[in-house]
């Protein structure tokens with residue numbers, strides 16, 4: 055051990071970089087236990103209705119087929135509940151438990167064979183007769199049922215947000231804008247598909263699969279099979295992209311486990327991409343109406359943001375977009391109204407800043423429209439509405455450096471060099487160019503965590519954390535923290551993540567991974583340090599540790615800590631142990647904690663073809679303290695790229711005849727590629743958030759800083775929030791056209 059090891063904030067390499075780029079990293083579908091069988095699913099081709107008859111005789115007769123399951127032959131199972139309704143699952147329906155079809159793509163049969171090719175061929179021989187009902191597939195369909203969210207889901211966090219009398223304030227405003235925006239359904243499309251390898255050994259079940267929430271997969275499976283969660287191990291050490299798609303128990307996991315139990319052999323089920331698009335959660339389509347008012351002094355007086363978002367007929371996936379939009383600017387009277395429209399698709403869910411992405415596009419476009427109407431500079435207008443108090447709750451923000459983000463960004467980007475009039479700037483190729491700005495925010499959430507640290511006589515360390523590595527760099531921030539606190543070489547640190555056999559696993563999502571796990575790791579390091587000091591006396595950690603381990607007969611030293619978010623107590627730890635989401639924030643007892651961002655974008659539009667390019671973008675981020683400079687930069691650029699893809703290309707198109715997602719592959723679901731990305735840069739304010747830690751169980755601040763002792767907020771998702779608005783605002787500056795529907799395609803600019 056040495057004290058010159060990498061510190062918190064260092065630009066150190068990912069600890070798993072070599073493994074990742076050399077293909078050594080093992081993903082779930084790489085597992086090939088002895089006797090492995092392969093499963094293939096047959097999906098429903100109607101959006102709504104029931105199966106009248108399903109004929110599997112031809113499939114079952116194919117040599118090599120071991121099992122064909124349908125609702126007629128499926129064993130009895132317990133039920134699942136939707137994760138947003140108190141359960142563990144991606145949606146509330148368990149396929150093949152009845153003849154009902156709830157969405158196009160619902161699994162209606164499972165074929166298991168010795169070889170994948172056999173199963174795939176046999177699956178095509180399954181024939182089905184349906185009784186179909188006409189589906190409702192778009193938000194604009196007059197037959198669609200729309201609910202007020204606060205009535206449909208009577209929970210405090212689902213209540214419409216309101217501060218002051220926004221309607222009255224609007225009526226008294228000298229300038230009012232009333233505008234509508236639309237954002238499409240989108241799919242995450244991570245490179246790693248949904249995949250499960252299920253292995254029963256007697257009454258014990260092991261599941262290998264990429265998951266952001268192995269604790270929920272375990273708890274949900276325990277209910278489905280009616281067994282003790284302790285008899286199930288879910289292993290998800292590395293996820294090839296989650297993005298919200300893998301944050302609950304999916305039907306594919308249940309089916310693989312059922313097939314493995316029925317056959318007495320390990321079963322692998324990998325969902326092809328086109329099937330993933332039809333069974334997995336996705337970002338729901340939404341419509342926004344925004345009304346903004348301003349007084350004669352040019353200051354905003356009122357904001358009303360109404361969002362209508364798609365859900366399924368069988369579940370209520372909530373929307374929380376106004377939680378972010380109404381917190382961006384000092385507006386004295388604000389109101390947010392959220393509605394849900396039931397459509398006949400699978401239940402939508404989370405995709406990278408699930409509601410914030412669309413909400414900030416709409417709201418920050420509207421703010422730009424108002425600034426233009428008032429003749430104000432868009433950066434100056436936003437700076438004039440900075441605030442250190444949350445406009446929704448009236449509480450102080452724990453920290454907010456949004457003005458610094460805007461000022462630094464404007465300087466670095468050269469904002470003040472622009473001609474403010476739309477349609478006046480040209481580049482060297484004769485293209486119309488424009489500059490846009492927008493801000494964004496995202497909750498600084500944090501979840502309870504249990505961390506176990508083990509030090510061995512050979513100087514190596516093993517640390518088990520309750521979080522998942524999805525490529526965002528969780529292992530790296532854990533190693534950096536341990537290296538910083540105990541002087542351990544990162545190469546000697548083994549980080550165990552996403553394994554229910556280690557410590558309880560919480561959902562890793564909502565950009566709370568680092569702020570959840572790192573303080574818990576730091577607390578474990580502090581506990582280890584005190585243990586060593588107490589048992590081996592002072593005289594330096596290294597000297598104390600080697601003496602202690604020698605005196606311990608070479609046995610390792612182990613400590614476990616429990617950590618909580620501010621305001622949390624024992625119930626949060628209980629939920630964690632039950633595989634239920636238990637995150638807190640952004641509304642903490644003392645303050646509201648948000649990360650903030652300012653985006654600056656330059657676009658160029660060809661005057662003849664109207665092809666639109668993002669030429670360059672610069673974003674400045676206030677995410678509290680940066681723990682790992684390299685992975686933070688990667689998260690920031692990745693989020694900006696999602697913003698470009700979401701603004702210009704990405705949309706999941708539904709066939710209104712049968713409710714199927716049509717562009718269900720990477721050829722037709724267009725994401726941003728290298729050629730679409732200009733010059734990108736990101737910089738961090740990197741000031742620790744000073745909110746004091748919460749009570750109890752290691753929740754207290756370390757170093758006296760931060761909701762988590764280290765001053766972190768959150769990073770992953772804020773990076774994309776507001777980016778599409780900055781692009782749309784730049785398009786307005788380039789062309790004089792306001793584009794209010796995403797994605798912004800060539801046809802919108804003709």
Ligand code: MOS
Pocket residue numbers: 266296297298299301404405406407408562563564565
């Ligand atoms: Mo993410 S959409 O918070 O899993």
